[in-house]
Amino acid sequence: MLKEKILKDLNRIFVFLLLFFCFIAGIHINSFATDKENNKVTMDISYGYGNIAKGGRYLPIHVFYSNFSKQKFDGKISVEFTEEDNRRYAYEYNVSLDAQKSLLSDYYIRISNDVNTIEVSLKDADKKTVEKKVLSLNMEANRSNLLVGLLSDSQNQINYFNDVAINFGLMNLKTVNLAAGSFPKSYSGLEQLDMIIISNFRIRDLSNEQSRALMDWIKQGGVLLIGTGKRANDTIGRYAPELLEDMYEAPSVRTVKFSFNNEDKQIDLDTVNINLHGGNVIISDGDFPLITSVNKQRGLIAVAGFDFCDLSQFAKDNTQFARYIVSSVLGDERIEKLAKQYEVSDNTFQNVEPILNSSEIKKLPAMPVYTLIIIAYILIIGPVLFIYLRDYGLAIYYRKAVVLISFLFFALVLIYNGRTRFTTTFYNYVTVYEAGDSDVSESTYVNLRNPYNRPYDVVVDSNYSIVPIIRDIKGSESDRELKRNTSITIDNTEFTKNVHINHIGAFSSNIWKMDKTIENLNNEGFTGEINFFDGNLNVEITNNYDYKVKNATLILYGKIAILGDFEAGETSL
DSSP: OHHHHHHHHHHHHHHHHHHHHHHHHHHHHHHHHHHHHHTOEEEEEEETTTSOOOTTEEEEEEEEEEEOSSSOEEEEEEEEEEOTTSOEEEEEEEEEEOTTOEEEEEEEEEEOTTOOEEEEEEEETTOOEEEEEEEEOOGGGGTTEEEEEEEOTTGGGSGGGTTOEETTTTEEEEEEEOOTTTOOSSGGGGTTOSEEEEOSSOGGGSOHHHHHHHHHHHHTTOEEEEOOGGGHHHHHGGGHHHHBSSOOOOOEEEEEEEEETTEEEEEEEEEOOOOBTTOEEEEEETTEEEEEEEEETTEEEEEESSOGGGGHHHHHHSTTHHHHHHHHHHHHHHHHHHHTTTTSOOOHHHHHHHHHHTTTGGGSOOHHHHHHHHHHHHHIIIIIHHHHHHHTTOGGGHHHHHHHHHHHHHHHHHHHHTTTOOOSOEEEEEEEEEEOSSEEEEEEEEEEEOSSSSOEEEEEETTSEEEEOOOOOOOOHHHHHHTTTSEEEEEEOSSEEEEEEESOOTTOOEEEEEEEEEEOTTOOSEEEEEEEETTEEEEEEEEOSSSOEEEEEEEETTEEEEEEEEOTTOEEO
8 A cells, every 4th residue: 555655656746747847848948939039130132133133243232131139139241152263252241230120231242244143141240150042143144134224203204215125136225213212322333234314303312422423333334314304403413513515504395306217206395405515416406416425434424405204205106216315325336345245254364463473473483493393303312313323332322312312402492492582471563543633543453472372361441342353264063162162251341351361372363453432632643735736746734643653654546655754743845
């Protein structure tokens, strides 16, 4: 009886303990689930404009973060891909999310034509991956498309530019809507666009940074088409001092004739007579300029004397009108260049590397010399030394002779190696300054190298945009996967860009382009007058730089004139 009672008591205790542990475990599981849910940080990703990507340009990566936890999140986002040179590139940015808040961030990453997949990883402060997503770009399908940005208060009235075929139907226009609130503050955010049309919009709604980004984009090769009409003051007023030869009169209604598709079409429009400084009339109605253009470095600004929104119904009734406008503004040469932009390989690396290596090339180790030394060493300690000692009955001294010759060759290598004098990371660079009326552009090409095949770091001022110059090396996808450890990481912080280079190879070229644009507050550059008539050149130029300029050269109409040296502030006649 006692035994049975004890067993019953033990069973009761066991059941109690079991229920207790289940209760505790349930609390723990629920707590864990709650913590997991509360600590959830997610990201939604899109890229380009409408998930359209073009290679050889900066690609906007749009990331929408959501922090569902009750704690602030601090970490990093990493954008990774394998380039044409078989190197793995990673761009890292700090991410800070307040508790239970959302955030939209844009990152601009330059990629080549050969990048088809991008990995985006979000990591916490302990470098643990919170979320990872893979983007398939499918750039091949977008190569025949020209991206046109529309900036207007009535974008639905200028959407007739969408799906317009040009270049005999080989290229199509794809329009994307732009807005002042989301307009990029850097030209890199606009580089995916081939053309921007502004009409019926107050351009002063753009901030100074956005306006500068637009002008920088034009200088890099973008095409801007501006409509005016009744809102001429809004659309072109901001750029009037820079662009206009003289101010325009108040808009007035005019019967305008467009000639296209072997027909003349008339419409009554509110028009203004726009006279651009140094402009070229593209489309006219008799003596009245309808669209005038002016070159802006590598880009183009075209201004219409009317509002494109007023032509919405006209363009729908005349389906060739939009093609006529775009083809006229772009021109045959620019259209042909855009059509062939993916067919021509980028030779920047091959063009820049010889210039960067010219000063230090003699200090680099000559690998053929080392190869000859090794071959000579093997031959001497091998058959030559053995046969020689054997023939003279001195084979017993072979080992000692090998040690002696090895020391001699080692000393030879040390002596020859001493001429390089490279013991740490070294670099060569070439800087190009381009001074305009309002700003100064600085482009620096840097070749980083290291005498050892081991990781090293470089710190760059955050004001510079830094882009790798890719060597075009064709290889299979399997080759690329094998080289994931050969990587370059660019960590973007508030004040610096930290470049971590991992196992690139001893003395291997690692070329970067660094760009920076600042306001020309000191009026740097050359100013003066140039007169060229009947083969005679008359020049009066002042050097406004605070340093001497050597071997100044004037390039004019495809001809070169040697001007010589200019001291700081010197005027040459």
